[in-house]
Amino acid sequence: MSNTPNSGAERANTLGRKVVDVSSFLVFFVLLAILSVYLFEAYAERTPAQRIAWPLVALPIALLISDLLSGIVHFLADNYGSEGTPFVGKRFCKPFRDHHVDPKGITRRGFIEANANTCILSLLPLAIVVWLGPYETGPAAFGATLGALILITVIMTNQFHKWAHVDHPPRPVAALQRWGVILTKDNHDLHHIAPYDTYYCITTGWLNPLFDRLGVLKVEASAAREKTEAQSQSRE
Ligand SMILES: [Zn+2]
Numbered sequence: 001m002s003n004t005p006n007s008g009a010e011r012a013n014t015l016g017r018k019v020v021d022v023s024s025f026l027v028f029f030v031l032l033a034i035l036s037v038y039l040f041e042a043y044a045e046r047t048p049a050q051r052i053a054w055p056l057v058a059l060p061i062a063l064l065i066s067d068l069l070s071g072i073v074h075f076l077a078d079n080y081g082s083e084g085t086p087f088v089g090k091r092f093c094k095p096f097r098d099h100h101v102d103p104k105g106i107t108r109r110g111f112i113e114a115n116a117n118t119c120i121l122s123l124l125p126l127a128i129v130v131w132l133g134p135y136e137t138g139p140a141a142f143g144a145t146l147g148a149l150i151l152i153t154v155i156m157t158n159q160f161h162k163w164a165h166v167d168h169p170p171r172p173v174a175a176l177q178r179w180g181v182i183l184t185k186d187n188h189d190l191h192h193i194a195p196y197d198t199y200y201c202i203t204t205g206w207l208n209p210l211f212d213r214l215g216v217l218k219v220e221a222s223a224a225r226e227k228t229e230a231q232s233q234s235r236e
């Protein structure tokens with residue numbers, strides 16, 4: 001089936017979606033710029049050691065939290081609701097479900113189209129982090145650093161996911177994958193085995209082996225899918 005919009009309504013929908021996607025990124029970058037000014041001011045008050053250590057400590061924590069969040073959102077989108085679910089169906093359920101059928105489809109999307117959904121999800125938390133600023137105490141500055149890095153890595157999650165599907169990612173990206181800093185193809189391939197009921201984390205994939213062993217975001221997924229299949233059979 002072609003993805004080309006073939007009616008006036010579909011073209012209007014596609015255009016509306018693009019306007020929302022681009023606007024989300026514009027708002028995100030404005031908010032991030034304000035937060036950057038707050039952080040710049042906060043770091044001017046810190047010692048040289050803190051300026052280096054805090055981002056280095058906060059980054060792995062941020063990646064871990066983003067990995068967890070990506071697993072929860074992906075798990076919910078794969079197993080609950082449908083394309084027709086109000087508000088989230090077309091935006092979140094459909095792309096994840098389509099992705100199982102056409103895994104390479106994600107590699108044909110541009111940066112904004114591939115990452116708009118995580119950007120939209122990040123806007124409210126980012127607005128709250130900005131609203132709480134400026135950050136004058138040390139703990140507040142560290143918290144803001146962590147918050148900013150979580151939101152940036154959340155935004156980059158689907159980009160990391162996309163790169164895990166690209167045959168020849170850019171060299172720096174391939175290095176990050178080799179070092180295990182971002183999601184690797186081998187890790188993510190384990191999600192793309194039917195019935196797609198494990199390895200949902202797609203930022204770094206660090207939590208996937210642990211969750212798989214513990215049955216977290218796994219057993220429930222199978223139960224949910226059986227329920228969905230039973231519902232669709234009863235409708236036929
Ligand atoms: Zn999936």
Ligand SMILES: [Zn+2]
Nearest residue numbers: 099103161188
């Ligand atoms: Zn994938």
